[in-house]
Amino acid sequence: METIDAINTRRSIRKVTEQEPSKEIIEQILDAARRAPNHMNTEPWHFTVLTGEGRNKLGEVYGKVNQKNLADADQPTLDAAFEKGVASAKRAPVIIVVTMEPSDNPRAIEIEDVAATACAVENLMLAAHSLGLGSIWRTGGAAYSEEAKQQFGVSENGRVMGFVYVGYPDLETTPKVPERKSVAEITEWVDA
Numbered sequence: 008m009e010t011i012d013a014i015n016t017r018r019s020i021r022k023v024t025e026q027e028p029s030k031e032i033i034e035q036i037l038d039a040a041r042r043a044p045n046h047m048n049t050e051p052w053h054f055t056v057l058t059g060e061g062r063n064k065l066g067e068v069y070g071k072v073n074q075k076n077l078a079d080a081d082q083p084t085l086d087a088a089f090e091k092g093v094a095s096a097k098r099a100p101v102i103i104v105v106t107m108e109p110s111d112n113p114r115a116i117e118i119e120d121v122a123a124t125a126c127a128v129e130n131l132m133l134a135a136h137s138l139g140l141g142s143i144w145r146t147g148g149a150a151y152s153e154e155a156k157q158q159f160g161v162s163e164n165g166r167v168m169g170f171v172y173v174g175y176p177d178l179e180t181t182p183k184v185p186e187r188k189s190v191a192e193i194t195e196w197v198d199a
């Protein structure tokens with residue numbers, strides 16, 4: 008697939024089949040991720056690939072965050088909220104937890120490390136699409152929780168950037184193309 012076609016046709020894929028992509032194909036998309044631009048070559052990204060029961064690591068985070076939002080609930084309600092979280096982390100056969108540690112180079116700027124990691128995620132998603140996989144970047148409150156930082160070994164200054172769900176698209180559900188502003192609406196040309 009041409010790069011321009013991959014960019015123009017990628018969609019966030021919310022529904023995928025249970026078929027687990029091979030380790031080789033996941034390594035291929037991670038290889039694309041690590042080629043993203045990054046100022047001062049800080050390479051601030053890290054990827055934790057969850058498959059099978061490994062997805063419970065994220066499920067536990069979702070579960071605990073669900074429970075935190077239920078002040079004064081009884082035990083059965085708390086248990087159900089936890090189980091709902093565990094089930095949420097089974098929505099794709101592979102989930103890639105993307106974390107970022109800011110560089111210790113005193114000249115590095117944190118937002119640039121965040122930007123570089125976001126570029127890596129886009130590379131990853133475009134590579135996935137070009138190889139026939141579907142993906143979606145998910146965050147929600149869980150990504151910004153202390154529980155997630157602890158679970159995935161992120162330092163105080165680091166960040167959980169999100170959870171990229173990967174699998175083979177369930178072809179019965181065609182994602183809607185979100186409306187986008189035209190190039191003219193978002194662009195100003197200055198030539199004098």
Ligand SMILES: Cc1cc2nc3c(=O)[nH]c(=O)nc-3n(C[C@H](O)[C@H](O)[C@H](O)COP(=O)(O)O)c2cc1C
Pocket residue numbers: 017018019020143144145146147169182185
């Ligand atoms: C930083 C970030 C976080 C996102 N978090 C979520 C999320 O938590 N849940 C979700 O359904 N989609 C999430 N998305 C996907 C967007 O909803 C999606 O990109 C947007 O609707 C445009 O659709 P497209 O990716 O198909 O072009 C996220 C996207 C980004 C960039």
